[in-house]
Amino acid sequence: MRLPIYERLFSQFHFNKKTILTLPKKTAYCSMKFLKQPCCLLIAISLLFMNCKGGTKAIHKKLKHPLNIILLIGDGMGLAQISAASHYAAGDLCLDLFTIIGLIKTASGDDYITDSAAGATAYSAGVHTYNGAIGVGMDSLPVQTILEMAEAHALSTGLVATCSITHATPASYFAHQKSRSMDLEIANDIYNQNIDVVIGGGKPYFDIERLQKLGYHVATGNAIDWKMDYPQYFYFYNDSIHPPKWLDGRGDFLVNATNRAIKTLNQNKKGFFLMVEGSQIDWGGHNNDFNYTVQETLDFDKAVRAAYEFAKKDGNTLVLVTADHETGGLALNGGSLKDHTIQPAYTTGHHTGIMVPIYAYGPGSELFAGTMENIRVFEHLCGLLGFETKH
Numbered sequence: 001m002r003l004p005i006y007e008r009l010f011s012q013f014h015f016n017k018k019t020i021l022t023l024p025k026k027t028a029y030c031s032m033k034f035l036k037q038p039c040c041l042l043i044a045i046s047l048l049f050m051n052c053k054g055g056t057k058a059i060h061k062k063l064k065h066p067l068n069i070i071l072l073i074g075d076g077m078g079l080a081q082i083s084a085a086s087h088y089a090a091g092d093l094c095l096d097l098f099t100i101i102g103l104i105k106t107a108s109g110d111d112y113i114t115d116s117a118a119g120a121t122a123y124s125a126g127v128h129t130y131n132g133a134i135g136v137g138m139d140s141l142p143v144q145t146i147l148e149m150a151e152a153h154a155l156s157t158g159l160v161a162t163c164s165i166t167h168a169t170p171a172s173y174f175a176h177q178k179s180r181s182m183d184l185e186i187a188n189d190i191y192n193q194n195i196d197v198v199i200g201g202g203k204p205y206f207d208i209e210r211l212q213k214l215g216y217h218v219a220t221g222n223a224i225d226w227k228m229d230y231p232q233y234f235y236f237y238n239d240s241i242h243p244p245k246w247l248d249g250r251g252d253f254l255v256n257a258t259n260r261a262i263k264t265l266n267q268n269k270k271g272f273f274l275m276v277e278g279s280q281i282d283w284g285g286h287n288n289d290f291n292y293t294v295q296e297t298l299d300f301d302k303a304v305r306a307a308y309e310f311a312k313k314d315g316n317t318l319v320l321v322t323a324d325h326e327t328g329g330l331a332l333n334g335g336s337l338k339d340h341t342i343q344p345a346y347t348t349g350h351h352t353g354i355m356v357p358i359y360a361y362g363p364g365s366e367l368f369a370g371t372m373e374n375i376r377v378f379e380h381l382c383g384l385l386g387f388e389t390k391h
Contacts, residue, residue: 065384066318066363067271070262070307071123074300075116075169076282076293078326078356084290084342085297087335093298094305095321098359103371105355106325109138112353116282117180119324119374120172124275126378126389134168134186135176142176146378147195147273149387156196156268158261160303162254162296163279164202164241165190169324173275196232197264197274199257201243203236226256229264245280245292246299254278255302262310271316271385276303285327290344293330311362318365318384320377322358325351 074081086093108118109128118131125135125143137143147157161170166183175189187205190198191214203220211218217230221238237243237253244250258276265272278300284293304321311317329347358377360368364384368377382389 063366063384064363065386067316068266068311068314068318069271069273069381069385070276070311070317070319071274071381072276072278072300072304072307072319072321073120073123073169074278074281074297074321074323076285076325076327076351077278077297077300077323078330078352078354080330080332081281081285081293081297081326082357083332084294084330084344085301087342088294088340089298089301090340094301094308095359097308098321098361100360100365100369102358102360102368103355104322104358104374104377105371106353106374109133113351114325114353115180115351116168116324117172120169122374123322123324123377124172126375126382128373128375132180133178134171134180134182135174136178140178144390145173146381146385146387147173147275148193149382150273150385151194153385153387154268154270155385156265156270156272157194158197158265158272158274159195159200160197160254160257160261160274161200161277161279162237162243162250162299163200163277164205165198165200166202166205167242167279169277169279170200170275196272197261198233199235199261201237201241203239204241206234226260231264233264235260242279245283246295247292250299252302254299255306258303258306262306266310266314273385276307278303281323282327285330285346286349288328288346288349290330290342293328308361316363318360318362318381320358320360320368320381322377323356324374326354326356327351329354 082095086096106114106119108114108131110130115131117134118129121129121133121135124145127137127143129137135142135145150157159165159170159173166186168180171186174193174195175186177185183205191210208218211234215232217233220236224235243253261274265274278296281293281296281300284296307319311319329352331345332342333345334343335341358368367380
């Protein structure tokens with residue numbers, strides 16, 4: 001028998017038929033009969049969360065904490081992009097296996113329509129900032145990121161992307177610059193970090209000799225051996241700034257990179273944080289190129305499956321899959337179940353303000369059901385990992 005919504009809500013906090021709500025210097029006795037009255041239910045919830053920070057901490061303590069976090073971001077990936085990919089995958093999309101799903105509000109600190117820099121900074125540092133900002137707040141001052149917190153707590157860390165590592169999303173986890181266009185300055189910020197695994201593009205922006213002196217094994221293109229393991233490494237797809245489209249021969253680079261990163265980072269018994277970006281879903285949206293968009297989403301889903309399968313076996317890993325925003329205003333106006341075709345339409349060549357989904361699997365995944373601001377993802381991850389935030 002399905003419980004009413006209020007009983008399901010309180011069951012998440014292990015409330016019994018009769019329970020005590022313990023608050024600072026106050027104690028409130030409640031019963032389910034009391035809580036069944038809507039106005040009283042609201043009062044009880046208000047009391048529980050009177051101290052918002054304390055209330056959130058209490059929730060985090062109730063849940064099993066993950067040892068590892070794998071955050072996968074499909075840049076520009078909205079529900080239409082996922083729906084189209086699921087249709088073409090004929091039911092074999094890994095995202096379809098997730099049972100805990102929420103919705104993310106994507107607005108930035110200065111615009112209803114976010115860009116990838118502000119959207120990524122919301123996830124990486126838990127602040128609403130202006131469009132174009134990389135790891136800084138509205139005042140352009142640096143804000144500590146979850147990757148930096150993970151490093152400070154001796155966790156292993158990694159970044160994987162199908163774009164330059166200096167591009168908005170990956171950059172927002174290690175750099176602090178007032179503008180996303182400052183690629184050389186963004187690259188320079190990485191030398192002050194201690195990231196274990198970096199895989200993607202952007203080789204022209206980095207000082208390879210300096211990376212090697214810092215202890216990194218650096219390989220490019222065909223020189224990358226996915227079977228070889230090094231404690232710290234930079235793998236560049238090629239000598240160009242960005243890897244090519246999947247349609248232009250990128251192959252299994254993303255899923256191979258994801259698997260290799262997980263194997264390396266998982267050697268740390270204290271845990272790890274890994275961010276993986278399917279960068280070019282967004283570019284397909286900007287181009288209003290439906291095939292480009294779908295193929296990048298399908299390729300991204302392979303990386304999702306790699307993370308999901310690892311987490312399923314591991315039991316101590318939280319996998320989150322989301323997007324920073326939707327791109328293109330994609331609509332699916334018709335299609336064929338028999339031929340697996342879709343009639344797409346775009347409303348813009350830019351980003352939109354529609355909410356994007358977040359999928360969660362593993363310890364702590366319950367926190368990501370429902371509708372939330374994008375900065376809540378950072379707050380929940382910090383709570384689950386036991387990190388104290390400075391802002």
